[in-house]
Amino acid sequence: MDRPGDRSNRARVLGLCLAVLLALVVVFSLTTGASGIDTAEIIAGWLRGEPMASRDAVILWHIRVPRTLTGIAVGASLAVSGALMQGLFRNPLADPGIIGVSAGAGLGAIGAIVLGGMLPVLLRDAASIYLVPIAAFFGAWLSMLLLYRIATRQGRTSVAMMLLAGIALAALAGAFSGMMIFIADDAQLRDLTFWGLGSLGGATWPKVATAYVIMTPALVCALFLTRGLNGLALGEAGAFHIGIPVQRVKILAILCVGAATGAAVAVSGGIGFVGIVVPHLLRLISGPDHRFLIPNAALLGASLLLVADVISRVIMAPAELPIGIITAVLGGPFFLWILLRQRGVLDM
Amino acid sequence: MIKARNITVHLGKRQILKEIGFIARPGQVSSVVGPNGSGKTTLLRALTGEIECNGEITVNGRVLRQIPHWQLAGMRAVLPQSTALAFPFNVIEVIHLGLPARRSYPLALEALSRVGLAGYEQRPYQELSGGEKQRVQLARVLAQISGPTDQTGPRWLFLDEPVSALDIGHQLQIMRLAREFANAGGGVVAIMHDLNLTAMFSDQITLLKDGAVLGSGRPEDTLTDSLLSRAYDCPLRVGFTPPQVPFVLPQSAGKSL
Numbered sequence: 001m002d003r004p005g006d007r008s009n010r011a012r013v014l015g016l017c018l019a020v021l022l023a024l025v026v027v028f029s030l031t032t033g034a035s036g037i038d039t040a041e042i043i044a045g046w047l048r049g050e051p052m053a054s055r056d057a058v059i060l061w062h063i064r065v066p067r068t069l070t071g072i073a074v075g076a077s078l079a080v081s082g083a084l085m086q087g088l089f090r091n092p093l094a095d096p097g098i099i100g101v102s103a104g105a106g107l108g109a110i111g112a113i114v115l116g117g118m119l120p121v122l123l124r125d126a127a128s129i130y131l132v133p134i135a136a137f138f139g140a141w142l143s144m145l146l147l148y149r150i151a152t153r154q155g156r157t158s159v160a161m162m163l164l165a166g167i168a169l170a171a172l173a174g175a176f177s178g179m180m181i182f183i184a185d186d187a188q189l190r191d192l193t194f195w196g197l198g199s200l201g202g203a204t205w206p207k208v209a210t211a212y213v214i215m216t217p218a219l220v221c222a223l224f225l226t227r228g229l230n231g232l233a234l235g236e237a238g239a240f241h242i243g244i245p246v247q248r249v250k251i252l253a254i255l256c257v258g259a260a261t262g263a264a265v266a267v268s269g270g271i272g273f274v275g276i277v278v279p280h281l282l283r284l285i286s287g288p289d290h291r292f293l294i295p296n297a298a299l300l301g302a303s304l305l306l307v308a309d310v311i312s313r314v315i316m317a318p319a320e321l322p323i324g325i326i327t328a329v330l331g332g333p334f335f336l337w338i339l340l341r342q343r344g345v346l347d348m
Numbered sequence: 349m350i351k352a353r354n355i356t357v358h359l360g361k362r363q364i365l366k367e368i369g370f371i372a373r374p375g376q377v378s379s380v381v382g383p384n385g386s387g388k389t390t391l392l393r394a395l396t397g398e399i400e401c402n403g404e405i406t407v408n409g410r411v412l413r414q415i416p417h418w419q420l421a422g423m424r425a426v427l428p429q430s431t432a433l434a435f436p437f438n439v440i441e442v443i444h445l446g447l448p449a450r451r452s453y454p455l456a457l458e459a460l461s462r463v464g465l466a467g468y469e470q471r472p473y474q475e476l477s478g479g480e481k482q483r484v485q486l487a488r489v490l491a492q493i494s495g496p497t498d499q500t501g502p503r504w505l506f507l508d509e510p511v512s513a514l515d516i517g518h519q520l521q522i523m524r525l526a527r528e529f530a531n532a533g534g535g536v537v538a539i540m541h542d543l544n545l546t547a548m549f550s551d552q553i554t555l556l557k558d559g560a561v562l563g564s565g566r567p568e569d570t571l572t573d574s575l576l577s578r579a580y581d582c583p584l585r586v587g588f589t590p591p592q593v594p595f596v597l598p599q600s601a602g603k604s605l
Contacts, residue, residue, distance in 0.1 A: 005441065005470040007438070090435075091434055227449075230448065233437065234445060235428075241424075241426040242421050242445065243418040243420065244448065245417060283436060288436055
């Protein structure tokens with residue numbers, strides 16, 4: 001039956017295409033890198049039961065596979081966080097970076113890098129390589145909780161209050177981060193710079209496990225918020241009138257964004273613009289219905305980040321360009337293009 | 349029937365509504381008028397369950413506070429004064445927003461043609477004129493409650509200053525659709541700004557002032573010189589067109605009470 005204006009089938013087809021695209025990009029990511037190993041041959045040999053040539057197998061299994069898995073999780077988390085934020089704030093320009101969550105996560109990570117040495121040896125050893133991710137994660141959570149406490153009165157969350165408080169919080173986190181950088185020594189400064197620019201380079205199996213444990217529940221939860229976010233497009237009162245449990249949707253969306261963004265910043269540092277570019281592109285193609293926007297954003301975000309990561313690996317091989325630079329170079333102009341397109345509509 | 353007794357609402361320390369009584373019957377358009385800040389919109393928010401209040405409100409005999417949100421959404425819908433959408437929904441998608449749990453394309457299409465916008469399905473909502481937007485929103489709320497009445501009782505349409513931002517042609521169009529909904533057995537509760545449209549389309553009018561009811565009843569009983577002059581703090585004179593529909597012209601106002 002012909003249903004003019006119904007874009008749900010188009011969105012479903014788009015989802016299928018994006019899944020195929022992601023599969024292709026994963027293969028691309030596994031087979032590309034600074035060292036020329038023949039991935040197809042390794043896998044074919046492994047399937048034949050032959051012992052693997054150890055160096056190639058190590059590169060594939062301990063470097064490229066975890067790196068690719070991390071890229072998928074981080075890309076999906078950033079894109080879905082962006083879509084959730086935009087739905088929650090009813091503003092297509094909202095992003096976890098804007099309300100200070102990324103800044104909070106950043107402060108946590110920087111604090112861990114600079115002050116980690118002051119921790120009691122026992123605690124430091126226990127945390128070991130997880131220290132920076134854990135600190136970033138708690139930074140994101142704390143800023144999310146603080147924002148929520150500030151912006152919520154009598155059970156109602158004021159979006160304007162949250163945005164403005166987010167700006168203040170980001171400035172504060174930036175100031176403390178600056179203080180940390182001021183007292184950091186040279187080696188720490190180098191760590192900070194690379195972490196801040198963002199990279200999937202440090203991906204290891206333990207990091208992959210940490211990322212998936214935190215991100216998977218957040219992404220699954222996001223799938224259950226899609227109707228609520230559609231309703232919120234009518235405003236909070238409008239959403240209530242059509243029967244949406246507004247407060248519950250808002251709290252869950254905030255928790256999801258905190259978890260997904262915190263984990264993404266922790267494992268990969270500052271990777272910007274994925275959260276704005278991906279949902280916007282999808283809305284152009286198949287409309288703003290969150291039932292399709294959220295899952296499609298996860299797929300496209302994952303693909304986009306893997307492509308950016310491959311570019312970062314090969315463009316200056318054997319050296320690696322931080323991935324945050326790639327996403328910013330691609331995303332910055334795109335963001336400006338969105339602004340110019342909407343100049344007539346946005347009343348700012 | 350919607351019955352409200354002793355409705356009192358505090359926002360912060362201020363008392364917005366003082367022991368308001370209000371009744372709306374199915375088959376009627378029940379309007380609420382009053383000066384700015386008299387508590388009209390607060391009363392609507394209390395009646396729709398949006399804000400907590402002291403007092404007792406029942407809808408079709410059931411206590412409002414005990415009706416689950418999703419069930420309430422099938423019993424009453426609310427048309428706001430204007431609705432801006434941040435995302436590029438098209439018209440048919442906007443109507444589907446009113447049906448979050450039971451999407452139905454034919455139902456959405458029917459609602460669209462009821463407001464006279466058949467053929468607008470694919471138009472981007474953000475590019476419509478104010479009058480078209482408001483009709484699309486009306487289609488959305490009509491689809492949400494799917495018909496004026498069924499075996500479980502009458503459905504309720506709440507209008508919050510539905511025509512304040514529209515030109516006279518579109519004002520009449522929206523109000524006629526609301527009138528039709530009432531004529532078909534549904535109930536309409538309208539917060540109104542324009543006294544003349546109120547007089548034309550209402551069966552019952554409640555006049556609010558400073559959070560209390562100043563008068564209520566049929567239009568010719570509520571829209572009187574003395575009540576309106578007290579409500580709006582300026583001397584107003586009511587005229588009548590045949591057959592006995594009151595009207596108020598700003599030109600007839602005196603300088604002081």
